[in-house]
Amino acid sequence: MTNLSKTILNYIQSTIIMRWTNIQKCILVLVLAILMHLLWIVWKLYIIITPDIWQWVNLPLIKKQLQVNIISIICLIILICISIFNFKKDWVNYYFSYFIITTFILILILDGYFVGIYSPATIFTSVCVTGIGLVLFSKKIIYFNLIIATSIFSVLIYLTTQNTISYAPIFSSKLLSNTLYHNYFWVYSMIYFIIPVLFAGLLFFELLLYQWRYRESLFEKISQIDPLTELYNRRFFNEKINELKEQQTSYIIIILDLDHFKTINDSYGHHTGDAALIQIAKTLSRTVRKTDIVARYGGEEFILLLSHITIHQALEIAEKCRKTIADEPLKLNNEQSIHITASFGVGMSTTDSTLDQALRFADQALYHAKQSGRNQVQLFDGTTFQKFHPKTIY
Known part of the structure; x- marks a missing residue:
């Protein structure tokens, strides 16, 4: 607890x-x-x-x-x-x-x-x-x-x-x-x-x-709170999306998954895996905007809900989160450190799109990011996948 x-x-x-x-x-x-x-x-x-x-x-x-x-x-x-x-x-x-x-x-x-x-x-x-x-x-x-x-x-x-x-x-x-x-x-x-x-x-x-x-x-x-990471849980996240839908507000969903997380659990134990999840939760919380919702979506998956934002701004936030996670290794008690990376999928919604559609876009983008080498941000707009590069303008 x-x-x-x-x-x-x-x-x-x-x-x-x-x-x-x-x-x-x-x-x-x-x-x-x-x-x-x-x-x-x-x-x-x-x-x-x-x-x-x-x-x-x-x-x-x-x-x-x-x-x-x-x-x-x-x-x-x-x-x-x-x-x-x-x-x-x-x-x-x-x-x-x-x-x-x-x-x-x-x-x-x-x-x-x-x-x-x-x-x-x-x-x-x-x-x-x-x-x-x-x-x-x-x-x-x-x-x-x-x-x-x-x-x-x-x-x-x-x-x-x-x-x-x-x-x-x-x-x-x-x-x-x-x-x-x-x-x-x-x-x-x-x-x-x-x-x-x-x-x-x-x-x-x-x-x-x-x-x-x-x-x-x-x-x-x-x-509403995940007991391990102290982030919002999936139930609260879905409630917030429904509120945005009722208000007919468009939003962007970002799903991220820690790369090779099972290896951390197998090699260092679940206690170290929990410590990694806690560190990632803190990193995400301080990187996103105050108005953004950060939640643990299950296992080693986290999800972000961003409203009143452009797609380019959302991609920049996702890239900043990815880079911060990669640049901050998890330090163990024996002064050993573990390098952690995460893959990001970004899905867009419109006022007439459904909750499942926005999540599906983000989930497909995440899957494509993992298939394309991990530790990257991918966007899916319903037709094509696009890997985000900091200098790319969408």
């Missing part, structure tokens, strides 16, 4: 959240849990310093819960430290993941009970967290915790309907006895808890969508 392919694959595996290990995802969950507790702390501190709204809350419970929130943050930080220092251990990635996710779910359930099982904040947060969980973690972990959460919520709903336990105990009975939607404090509290979850969910899914789109573009790029 080439450096380009390795770089792309390493980026994909290291940056996409879905590719993270379970424990890395769990650390993210723990951080979110800490942020949730911080939201609670800010809300409760605001209530404590605002006597006008004490009538709407259970103040003693809020003060106790404030201490619980602080202790919970300390415990969550400890869990993060445990996860960080043991993230390479298999049992941490598996069993500890269940523990962390279950802990997070229980925190959500407790918070949901305090603000009200049927409250918009609880329902919205439950749906959002479930959706994110299904994206991040395996179905086993999510469905296991979903069963736990559903069971506990069902019990809490039953107990509240039977008046065995109070509904939304963090609010006062005075607030709950009235129409909640008419109470500004309750409405603003719901908005306060929903908006952070909404933004966090949108940010998370936007990040995943961005990484998914970027990953798809990288995979598409990989599908």
Whole structure:
């Protein structure tokens, strides 16, 4: 695998959240849990310093819960430290993941009970967290915790309907006895808890969508690149020709084949043959114009697509490539060098010609170049073959 392919694959595996290990995802969950507790702390501190709204809350419970929130943050930080220092251990990635996710779910359930099982904040947060969980973690972990959460919520709903336990105990009975939607404090509290979850969910899914789109573009790029030479492959080359055909743009195709390439493989090994192909690819890339397409067409064959160019200019580019290849021997580790040459075939197209015809002209010109002694550029216009000489004007 080439450096380009390795770089792309390493980026994909290291940056996409879905590719993270379970424990890395769990650390993210723990951080979110800490942020949730911080939201609670800010809300409760605001209530404590605002006597006008004490009538709407259970103040003693809020003060106790404030201490619980602080202790919970300390415990969550400890869990993060445990996860960080043991993230390479298999049992941490598996069993500890269940523990962390279950802990997070229980925190959500407790918070949901305090603000009200049927409250918009609880329902919205439950749906959002479930959706994110299904994206991040395996179905086993999510469905296991979903069963736990559903069971506990069902019990809490039953107990509240039977008046065995109070509904939304963090609010006062005075607030709950009235129409909640008419109470500004309750409405603003719901908005306060929903908006952070909404933004966090949108940010998370936007990040995943961005990484998914970027990953798809990288995979598409990989599908267009020859892994050895890092040139475009045959599939991409044909797509570009079809684009030119749709635009009714004429183009010139140059096919080149390395002379006696089998001898290099047989005498020096396939590793040396690969090195030769890589060197030729670099030579072609720096010799042609920036607008030209260079691709590996198969084996030791390369193909060039030149548009908006005259036949004489194309022949000069082919000759320059041929000469550069011949003048730059492949140097081996033992200071030995291999002289490499290539034969070129040039085929013209017109707006009414077919893809097969242009390729056939270039292929026939290449075959004629090999039959005529190799290491030369031949042009075929459909009727005659012409060997290119630098001083010849077409």
